[in-house]
Amino acid sequence: MRILVTGLIGQYAFGGVTWDYIQYVLGFRALGHDVWYLEDSANWAYDPVKQEPSADCSHNVSYLERIMHEFDLGDRWIYRNEPDGKYHGVTDERQAEQIIASADVLVNVSGACWLRPITAGVKTKLFLDGDPMFTHTKLDETKPEYLERVLAHEKHFSFGLNIGQPGCKVPTAGLKWHPTVQPIALDWWEKTLMPPTARHTADGAWTTVMNWASYKPEEFAGETYGQKDIEFLRFSELPQKTSEKFVLAMGQGPGKNRPTEYLESLGWKIIEPDLHLPDYASYHDFLSHSKAEWSIAKNGYVKSNSGWFSCRSACYLAAGKPVVVQDTGWSDHLPTGDGVLSFRTMEEAVDGIEAVARNYQHHCEAARVYARTYFEAAKVCAELLE
Secondary structure (H helix, E strand, C coil): CEEEEECCCCCCCCHHHHHHHHHHHHHHHHCCCEEEEEECCCCCEEECCCCEEECCCHHHHHHHHHHHHHCCCCCCEEEECCCCCCEECCCCHHHHHHHHHCCCEEEEECCCCCCCHHHHCCCEEEEEECCCCCCHHHCCCCCHHHHHHHHCCCEEEECCCCCCCCCCCCCCCCCCEEECCCCECHHHHCCCCCCCCCCCCCCCCEEEEEECCCCCCEEECCEEECCHHHHHHHCCCHHHHCCCCEEEEEECCHHHCCCHHHHHHCCCEEECHHHHCCCHHHHHHHHHHCCEEEECCCHHHHHCCCCCCCHHHHHHHHCCCCEEEECCCHHHCCCCCCCEEEECCHHHHHHHHHHHHHCHHHHHHHHHHHHHHHCEHHHHHHHHHC
């Protein structure tokens, strides 16, 4: 089959974003399909230097071209620049739209593709939600354009493994949401992408990659669903309760409200993701040099009991790094105990960290087995096509 995978690799030329989308392309390719990467978000390109939208997409296209080359995907990509409507990768408009029109399946990862007539015409369109609760609160009559876009897909999937189950507050908008997880191209996480360094920021430390907040809280049914800052403050004193070291690649978020001095006074080491993890290779290097991951989830994921499991945590596991991560309800669907430990309280977080430290090699080996069992890219992508 000819499969179009959509994403935001060029739009947001950052390391974690690249892995979020490219692993779908690699998963479908591993299944033997004719796979193309398409980027048509209807947004102006984001200039990471000026940190603002730009009509000039040259930086974004250059980054995307390099990524496609380095992942052995050659020229099988199409990028449409919204301000002028020009195509890149496949530069001839007629040829680009012929490729799109001939697709059997469009895999709209995180709803990145703004459906125009040419993409809306693809026979089977899969909507893949990676932001449960926050995606779903927009699916009402007050946002008809967004609702119409989502309804235009034939199948709907979500990282919210609990959606539709008792106790989950995520609204369904009358749709059947199929549970899914991030596909991980395991062989890419079992290799070294950057030359060994004499000293690395993450060496020997528990780490994660996050934003203090990504956007404003959402109001739904009389309740507020917030960001990671709310959950993080519940565990802010964690470094004082264990002898382990913690290094966080933490973005400041809109308004740059991250309380850096306060967090560092409690024992957290904070580094800037845009400086230390500027691309997919340095992101891979940071995770691979970590001792393990400790991380919280967005307040909206936790409060709604969504069942979200992090795509980033899945990458840590593939690199053979254990994770101790906040439970959003995912433990009802994925096992916890070996390689992956869940927590809801400070006590459980400390216990999980100490359990990994006591039997570290066991948990590292279990992490790789866990990744192969639940996140292997071809397996996850095959389940989407079923």
